Amino acid sequence: MSIERYDIVIIGAGPVGLLLSTCLARWGYKIKHIDMRPVPTVTGRADGIQPRSLDLLRNMGLKRAIMANEPAKVYEVAFWDPAENSKGIHRTGTWASCPKFIDARYPFTTLLHQGLIERVFISDLEQNGVKIQRPWRITGFSSxxxxxxxxxxxxxxxxxxxxxxxxxxxYLFSGEGARSFVREQLGVGITHKDPIAHVWGVMDGVVRTNFPDIKMKCTIHSDAGSIMVIPREANMVRLYIQVASSTDADWNPRKTATTEQVQEAAKKILAPYWIEWDRVEWYSVYPIGQGIADRYTLDERVFMGGDCCHTHSPKAGQGMNTAFLDAQNLAWKIHHVESGFADRSILKSYEGERKLIAESLLNFDSQYAKLFSQRQPPAGEVGHASKHATGDEQVEENEFIKMFKASCEFTSGYGVAYDENIFNWSDSHPAKSSLFLSEKAGSTTQRPGRILSPATVTRVADANVVHLEQEIPLNGSYRIYLFAGKPSVTKKAVDDFAANLKKKGSFFSSYTRPDADQISYHERHNPHSLFFTINTIFNAPRPDIEVRALLPELLARYFDHVYADDIWDQRVPNAKAAAHAKMGLSEEEGGVVIVRPDGYVGCAVKLVEGSGTVDALNEYFASFCTKSFGGGDRAQL
Amino acid sequence: MSIERYDIVIIGAGPVGLLLSTCLARWGYKIKHIDMRPVPTVTGRADGIQPRSLDLLRNMGLKRAIMANEPAKVYEVAFWDPAENSKGIHRTGTWASCPKFIDARYPFTTLLHQGLIERVFISDLEQNGVKIQRPWRITGFSSxxxxxxxxxxxxxxxxxxxxxxxxxxxYLFSGEGARSFVREQLGVGITHKDPIAHVWGVMDGVVRTNFPDIKMKCTIHSDAGSIMVIPREANMVRLYIQVASSTDADWNPRKTATTEQVQEAAKKILAPYWIEWDRVEWYSVYPIGQGIADRYTLDERVFMGGDCCHTHSPKAGQGMNTAFLDAQNLAWKIHHVESGFADRSILKSYEGERKLIAESLLNFDSQYAKLFSQRQPPAGEVGHASKHATGDEQVEENEFIKMFKASCEFTSGYGVAYDENIFNWSDSHPAKSSLFLSEKAGSTTQRPGRILSPATVTRVADANVVHLEQEIPLNGSYRIYLFAGKPSVTKKAVDDFAANLKKKGSFFSSYTRPDADQISYHERHNPHSLFFTINTIFNAPRPDIEVRALLPELLARYFDHVYADDIWDQRVPNAKAAAHAKMGLSEEEGGVVIVRPDGYVGCAVKLVEGSGTVDALNEYFASFCTKSFGGGDRAQL
Incomplete structure (x- = not known):
């Protein structure tokens, strides 16, 4: 009997395993996906979905199904401290969860029971023929x-x-969570960034209270102890309460507390406000050890991600978000290797990029934990924070506010920045063309390794007002944004760009689809190559853009991806072409921005007449693609 | 055997019957709902959902489920005319489907197969225990x-x-469509506003074409005939083609055309562009007779609505929208009568309000039909229209543009204005207080009988940025908007407002809930009365609003309906409190706006110290409620 073969075996159907599985299933890979639990998560384990993760879920077409569950949304965080007269607590300030200085499409945290989120993925997987095998576990593996x-x-x-x-x-992927058979078998150690351990109590329930901020995220410090309040869907609220800390004199990691004890503690902390429980949905006490796996893979065949690689306190609501981004990062890299587009060596960048993020997360978590344990700053300081909630940045800042502000960017998911590497262009990248644009030189605002700035534009084909950053779904393609400036100014540069893409041996023409002659008229994203979609954005009013007159045939084929940069934006109020302006590109001359399949900027290049722009991109892609580019004759696409 | 009794029997499960049924089922009425068809609409019959209808569907909590079907969205209409050299057609201009001068939350028309819309209602009905009995028909009735x-x-x-x-x-309600047994039995005649009849061909399908505006709504006039193009969901396009008109020399109402004939005609009209069909989803030829029922009810027991009362051409996409609003108008009036809140005489206003709208619709339709039949104005004229798409109103206007502009407001659904009557306050209303505000006097921008202006505010309880006009669902309650201005300025007026609401014999305290002593802590909308919900909007930043400190107990009970008017709005860029400003109220002193359960403004009253504001509202409500108000002592709510 021949042994069954799969592209990938995925262990664990939590956020990291599900997102990886969903991507690979959509891209046609054969998957064996198992989970130890007989059914998806039933209660508890609600993590926040951060703004950046909402972008990702929308890009996967899953946001609507998740929002249909009517999650709670956190726009602001309130700080409560002991009142000066020592009688109970008072609010010392509030801060936007995702302040205006962060350019987020969805500037709030979404709170929803993890099981409801898992179900959305599971249903999508089933549509693609993947059924999770439950309750099954991994018993052994060897590479x-x-x-x-x-x-x-x-x-x-x-x-x-x-x-x-x-x-x-x-491939084998472990999304097993903190207790990972795979990690253990590989002998990969865990490094503890912060040696302080904690025991936490967490309680979900429906409450009655006169505490005014019960529907906001709150950190509450009182002389009777500390609590974190997180609103939930279905009129529920979650309370986190620290039961024990290894800094306590009587530290005992097995210390526990009953529901009633936690409720009594909450009542004392919230005084002079009252609180009563209608019902408790879920209650648990668990120890948190902060830790990070030393490796995410040993051989680029057996990979790990999510809680398997990094554990930390739940307070900042980062667990699910980091898991999602781990999975997304790995998914397209496996795809590019297996489809023959990129060199196998790119798989090393999974650990390179994601472990750095986990390290930042743990550093942040330990700072955050300290912040939570310390007495909060006096009212005067955080009063500034309150004023900052509107995005007014004129007020003088103290250290606490600076730290909190930096945290906001990180916790929203937009602080994630991958270091320079083969994907994320920098001066040290093998591609040396003088046409690369950089933030340092002031020639673009888009930084390699950072998410593309959101921009609202008008789609020419149907005059719909759309979110440019969402126009290409997460389909494994690189996103080529041709900001084409003013048509009268860039006509030749645009024609030359197309002609050079079309040339034999360009990065673009080297990976045309094998079925190129049978592509459907209705193919919108990948008419030429499975690895590239081209967006063209003109600085012109929509009715003036005649796609087939302005664009050479190759670019006009992306008819549904031509846009008018004609929507005013409050962030660049004086710009005539707001999307160009937000990218930091010339509104007249434009520029080309290359965005990785996961939405992070790869590089930006000046749009010039002649072959320079494509030459630069040939160099960029040659650094990780399986072929070398440049030279040769014109080819038919 | 005793005969089964229902609150209402509804005949027909098209848009009008379904919306009526959905409302009444949610409000606890016992419904018998039948339909002649064995299953919901399968193909064809796609109507546009207009911006105003999207507001309504969202207010019913159904918009998300409808949008999950990924309908097409029409933002612009393009006009095509014979080219001057007589070789084919050229675009002479475009116009926003819902231009910026209309303050719409969703400024586009949504196109979706009617069956998919029906299914959303049917699923909601089933959750409320109503199952449509199919295929059943009405065979007789007597009042x-x-x-x-x-x-x-x-x-x-x-x-x-x-x-x-x-x-x-x-009650008996006929939503039977144009061929109505009920209407026939009642002997209600049809008046034909426009004696011209038409035969139309309509074809849904997937096409390939180089016609650039195939994903926009287009009216195309060529020397070979005329076509209207409407994009649809699932990459489909609908073509309307006029097959015959009673103004033709050889007029024959039975004239028909095959699929191939219509396709051939389309090819000739679209030349020099080419078009080919991948598949035809649905094709039909049908005569359109314009007509309006002389009465909508004879005895306020047997009612009719939707196509049963008004038929017209499908070109303006108004059928389903008018049906929705017919049903919504009747639903809350029946509810208010049957629950003992309002006098039975209010049911007369159903015909009074809705027949006027149908008459406007038919007038518009006949103008629109003429416009469609006539040669379009030369390029110079419609060139202005194109410029107008951005909302720039500085350009000189000709008659055609003026008509089209007026049409936009009407077709978007925002042109609907109910005449003055007992609900829609005017100088001739029985309520005579000098405190009523009016557009004429410049003391408010809100006009009775018109939809409340949309406004974005921050909800105090959870800091969520919300759409104020959507904060109260369509639940049969009047919406009391207390624009409370600056807290320091209005403190006494707000206290007095609450005290006078609370007084025995006020419109508010006269209809407290019979179960007032058992109301759940979690009741957000109707803690005191099933007929009123109160929103309070302060001109203050959110963190400065301490609900329980600023508001007397009665108003503070609507804790989830207190808002900060602290979101900047592009339409009133200099306002400090944009929602106050959009309502045309003093940003310092506020004012009270009463909105009917269907979202239309009833009246607006000055917010003053003393009893004046509530006195005025007592007068207003006394004109149609079952009790008389004013005087008496304080009552406990």
Whole structure:
């Protein structure tokens, strides 16, 4: 009997495993996905969905189904401290959850039961033929290379019985959570950034109270202890309460507390306000150890992600978001290697990019924990924070406000910045063309390794007002944004750009679809290549843009991806072409921005007449693609 | 055997019947709902959902489910005319579907297969225990009054067999469509506003074409004939083509055309562009007769609405929208009568308000039809229209542009204005207080009988940025908007307002809930009365609003309906309190706006110290409520 072969075996159907599975299933990979739990998460485990994650979920077409559950939305955080007369607590300030200086499309945190989020992914997976095998667990694996194409052997078994299977796969992914069989077998250690451990109580329920901020996120410090309040869907509220800390004199990691004890503590902390519970949906006490895995993979065949690689306190609501971005980062890289587009070495950048983020997260978490443990600053200081909620940045800032402000960018997900590497262009990148634009030189605001700035434009084909950053779904394609400036100014540069893309041996023409002659008229995103979609944005009013007259055939083929940069934007009120202006590009001459499949900027290049622009991009892509580019004759696409 | 009794029997499960049924089911009425068709609409019959209807669907909590079907959105209309050299067609201009001078939350028309819309309603009905009985038809009825409480006897039967039922009801509603058994039995005539009849061909399908505006709404006139193009969901396009008109020399109402003939005609009209069909989803040829029912009801027990009362051409996409608003108008009036809040005489206003709208619609339709039949104005004229798409109103206007502009307001649904009557205050209203505000006097911009202006505010309880006009769902309650100006200025006026609401014999305290002592802590909208919800909007930054400190107990009970008017609005860029400014109220002193349960303004009153404001409202409500108000002592709510 021949052994069953899969592209990937995924262990664990939490956020990281589900997002990875969903991407790869959509892109046609054969997946074995197992989870130890008989059913998806039933209660508890509500994480916040951060603004950046909402962008991602929308880009995957899943946001609407998630929002249909009517999650709570957190726009502001309130700080409560002991009142000066020592009688109870008072509010010392508030701060926007995602302040205006962060250019977020959805400037709020979304709170929803994790099980409801999992269900949205599971339903999408089922549409793509993947059914999660439950309750099954992994019992062994080896990256033995016996089969060159399917080098990993994985053994799995039913949790309750002796039913078992052995399969071979190209990849094995562990999204098992903090207790990972795979990580243990690999012998990968955990480094504890912050040696302080905590025991937390968490309680979800429906309450009655006269505490005015019960529907906001609050950190409450009182002489009777501290609490964090997080609103939830369905009129629920979550309370986090610290039960014990390793800094306590009587530290005991097994210390616990009953529901009633936590409720009594909450009543004392909230005084002079009263609070009563209608019902408790879920209650748990658990120890939190902060830690980060030393490696995310040893051989770029067996990978890990999510809680398996980084654990920390739940207070900043980062767990699910980091898991999502781990999975998204790995998904397109596996896809690009397996589809022959990129060199296998790019898989090293998964650990390179994501471990750095986890380290920032843990550093942040330890700062945040300290902040939460310390007495909050006096009213005068945080009063500024309150004024800042409107985005007014004129007020003098103290250290606390600066730290909190930096935190906002990080917790919103927009602070995530990948370091320079083969994907994220910098002066040290192998591509050396003088046409690369950089923030340092002031020639663009878009920074490689950062998310593309959001911009609202008018789609020429149907005059719909659209979010430019969302126009290409998460489909594994690089996104080529041709900011084409004024048509009268850039006509030749645009024609030359197309002609050079079309040339044999360009990065673009080297990866045309094998089925190029059978592409449907209705193919909108990938008429030429599965790895590129081109957006063209003109600085012109929509009715003046005649796509087939202004654009050469190659670019006009992306008819549904031509836009008019004619929507006024409050952030660049004096710009005539707001999208160009937000990108920091010339409104007359434009420029080209290359965005990775995950929405992060790769590089930006000047739009010039001649072959320079495409030459620069040939250099950029040559640094990680399987072919080398440049030279050669014109080819037919 | 005793006869089964219902609050209402509804015939027909098209848009008008479904919306009526959905409202009444939610409000607890017992409904018998039948439809002649064995299943909901399968193909064809796609109507546009206009901006105003999207507001309504969102207010009912149904918009998300409808948008999940990814309808097409029309933001602009393009006009195509014969080219001057007589070689084919050229675009002479474009116009915003819902231009900026209309303050619409959703400034586009949504195009979706009617069956998908019906399914959203049907699913909601099922959640409320109403299942549509199919395929059943009405066979007879009489408003015999034999049973005082259930005066109407209705006989229904299975379409195919001899199974039949006779039931009694308080009301009978016909949403049967143009061929109405009920209307015929009542002997209600149809008046034809425009004697010209038409035969139309309509074809839905997936096409390939180089016609650039295929994803926009277009009116195309060529020497080879005329076509209207409407984009649809799922990459489809609808073509309307006039097959015959009673103004033709060889007029024959039975004239028809095959699919191929219509496709051939379309090819000729679109030349020099080419068009080919991948598939045709639906094709039909049908005669359109314009007409309006002389009465909508004879006895305020048997009512009619939707196509049963008004038929016209489908070109302006008004059918479903008018049907929705017919049903919404009737629903809350029946509810207010049956729940003992309002006098039975208010039911007369259903015909009074809705027939006027249908007459406007038919007048518009006949103008529109003429416009469509006539040669379009030369390029110079419509060139202005194109410039107007951005809302710039400085350009000189010709008659055609003026008509089209007026049409935009009407077709968007915002042109709907109900005449002055007991609900829509005017100088001739029985309520004579000098405190009523009016547009004429410049003391408010809100006009009775018009929809409340949209406004974005911050909800104090959770700091969420919300759409004020959507904060109260369509639940049968009047919406009391207390624009409370600056807290320091209005403190006494607000206290007095609450004290006078609370007084025995006020319009508010006269209709407290019978279960007032058992109201849940979590009741957000109707803690005191099922007929009123109060919103309070302060001109103050959100963190400065301490609800329980600023508001007396009665108003503070609407804790989730207190808002900060602190969001900047492009339409009133210099206002400090944009919502106050948009309502045309003093930003310092505020004012009270009473909005009917359907979102239309009833009246606006100055906010003053003393009893004047509530006195004025007592007068207003006394004109149609079952009780008389004013005087008496303080009552406990």
């Amino acid at each position: 033995d290379g016996v089969d060159k194409h399917y080098p990993v052997e994985v053994s799995i078994a039913h949790v309750d019985g002796d039913e078992q299977e052995t399969v071979r796969a190209k | 015999d009054g034999v049973d005082k409480h259930y005066p109407v006897e209705v006989s229904i039967a299975h379409v195919d067999g001899d199974e039949q039922e006779t039931v009694r009801a308080k």
